[in-house]
Amino acid sequence: MITLEGLTKRYGATTAVDSLDLTISPGRVTGFLGPNGAGKSTTMRMILGLDSPSDGTALVDGRPYAEWPRPLTKVGALLDAKALHPRRSARGHLVAMARSNGVPVSRVDEVLSIVGLDAVTRKRAGQFSLGMGQRLGIAGALLGDPEVLMFDEPVNGLDPDGVRWVRELMRSLAAEGRTVFVSSHLMSEMQLTADQLVVIGRGRLIADAAVGDVIAGSSRTTIVVRVPDPAQLAVLRDRLTAEAERVETADERLVVTGVPAERVGDLAHALGVRLHELATERASLEEAYMELTADSVEYGVAVAS
Amino acid sequence: MSAAVITPRIIGGLPNAVRSEWTKLWTVRSSWLNLAAGVLLSTLLGMQYGWGLAYDNSHLGPGEVAEKQPIGHFGASVILIVQVVIAAFALLTVTSEYATGSIRSTLQWTPVRRYVVLAKAAVLAPVLFGYGVVVAALASVAGGLTAGSWADWEAAGFVTDLLSVGFYATAAGLFSAGIAWAVRSTAGTLTVAFLLLLVVPLMMGQSSLRALVWTSALLPGGAGQNYLTGATDPLSPVLSAVVLIAWAVGGLALGAGVLKRRDA
Numbered sequence: 001m002i003t004l005e006g007l008t009k010r011y012g013a014t015t016a017v018d019s020l021d022l023t024i025s026p027g028r029v030t031g032f033l034g035p036n037g038a039g040k041s042t043t044m045r046m047i048l049g050l051d052s053p054s055d056g057t058a059l060v061d062g063r064p065y066a067e068w069p070r071p072l073t074k075v076g077a078l079l080d081a082k083a084l085h086p087r088r089s090a091r092g093h094l095v096a097m098a099r100s101n102g103v104p105v106s107r108v109d110e111v112l113s114i115v116g117l118d119a120v121t122r123k124r125a126g127q128f129s130l131g132m133g134q135r136l137g138i139a140g141a142l143l144g145d146p147e148v149l150m151f152d153e154p155v156n157g158l159d160p161d162g163v164r165w166v167r168e169l170m171r172s173l174a175a176e177g178r179t180v181f182v183s184s185h186l187m188s189e190m191q192l193t194a195d196q197l198v199v200i201g202r203g204r205l206i207a208d209a210a211v212g213d214v215i216a217g218s219s220r221t222t223i224v225v226r227v228p229d230p231a232q233l234a235v236l237r238d239r240l241t242a243e244a245e246r247v248e249t250a251d252e253r254l255v256v257t258g259v260p261a262e263r264v265g266d267l268a269h270a271l272g273v274r275l276h277e278l279a280t281e282r283a284s285l286e287e288a289y290m291e292l293t294a295d296s297v298e299y300g301v302a303v304a305s
Numbered sequence: 306m307s308a309a310v311i312t313p314r315i316i317g318g319l320p321n322a323v324r325s326e327w328t329k330l331w332t333v334r335s336s337w338l339n340l341a342a343g344v345l346l347s348t349l350l351g352m353q354y355g356w357g358l359a360y361d362n363s364h365l366g367p368g369e370v371a372e373k374q375p376i377g378h379f380g381a382s383v384i385l386i387v388q389v390v391i392a393a394f395a396l397l398t399v400t401s402e403y404a405t406g407s408i409r410s411t412l413q414w415t416p417v418r419r420y421v422v423l424a425k426a427a428v429l430a431p432v433l434f435g436y437g438v439v440v441a442a443l444a445s446v447a448g449g450l451t452a453g454s455w456a457d458w459e460a461a462g463f464v465t466d467l468l469s470v471g472f473y474a475t476a477a478g479l480f481s482a483g484i485a486w487a488v489r490s491t492a493g494t495l496t497v498a499f500l501l502l503l504v505v506p507l508m509m510g511q512s513s514l515r516a517l518v519w520t521s522a523l524l525p526g527g528a529g530q531n532y533l534t535g536a537t538d539p540l541s542p543v544l545s546a547v548v549l550i551a552w553a554v555g556g557l558a559l560g561a562g563v564l565k566r567r568d569a
Contacts, residue, residue, distance in 0.1 A: 024343070045568075048416070050409060050413065050568065052568060069318060077413065079409070079413075080409060083408075083409040083413075084405065084406055086405060087334060088333055096332065097325070097410070099327075100325035100414035101414060102317075138411075255502065262349070
């Protein structure tokens, strides 16, 4: 479990992370989303003690990362796959890593085979492709068999097979009861991988909710109801206007936001309104995300209206 | 992932960090290349000094007397130049981490930052000592062979000279590694080490001004030269050794202080 309390990072006048309060729980994949410059990487770096917070605390199972005697057995993290000596072999890199935390060297060969790099263990890490580098980074994260895993953009540079492999790996790690905290820009991927979503913008928490709730809460998720009789349409519309966020009329259809389909169906039944169609049009996570972060895009592009 | 069983070999951040640094030192080629360069350079310089001695002794000016030289002195002379290579060996273990970004991995593995500085120093110290002894031995033997009959192969003095060079290489190397944590770039650290170990003491030590002689004796390079030549003015060899230890410890303390405060 990762606990952030009032976590803040300031660089001069700029506040990169602004009093973040957050609990990332075990047993599920928590997606960490936000526009570029929102403070995702800085937050992850503070959890690992690479950057020190200006204020607040970041704890892993109740203690700062640096206070765990063998931290790699507590938290495995892939923040930057390029943070290694390019002329050291993949195996040499992992052996040095294992020794730093008293992990048996036999575990190195295990994780190399888990990530599918067994054939290139002698190859220098600097000659790895982007995707192989990511796999080596993931091998490092798994090395200490940790309870908590953090990945910053893990599918960056992976081919479709690799993307799918990472997705299944995350799901299985969470299923084993581990805490999995993963940032990504690929919303379609997050929609498939994550259970819980944490969205930040300009260093502040925007949302911390289950993926389903984020999507359901979007104004892009709508109920479409078709009523052939114009009089009945008007009755239902007036009734729905009282409790929905928004009701729009288009020909013989009502497009309703903020009321679940069950409620619309029950109301129609109670009012004796004859329906020809009742459907939910779900927003994609991408649409829900764009709506959430619309106000906090750091490097926004003006859209011609 | 299958449930992996991981049993710790050693509990303790510092011993683990030392093992990791030992592995890191020998799994990059630059360490080996540096050793090869140091060995080659010191052998060649030793030969040159031996020939130089033989030439001087067989081409004496009026009033000059030919003198035999203990072979250990070749080693002590050669280290004056080769120390730059040895300093590079030590400081590269730090600056290469900043150049490649691997420092972020190192600090993730060992988040207690003073352990990282201590572990590197603990690995470097015996290696630097051995490096200094080997380099001095090669230079001494090479110089002794080329000097021919002018070489004095007395064993006890030779061993003392070798151990002295080993001590100096350790102190100069640890000092260089210490300041590398503060400077971070290879070129910058090499410049500082080159100035303090070689250039400034060499310039000031020749001065007739006492203040400059003293300044030189208190800088690491000057203290090293005085220590290795057994000079007693202005400081005794023991005090010169104390000055060297102070620079090594001070450099490492500075490095640890800077690393602790700075974001990786």
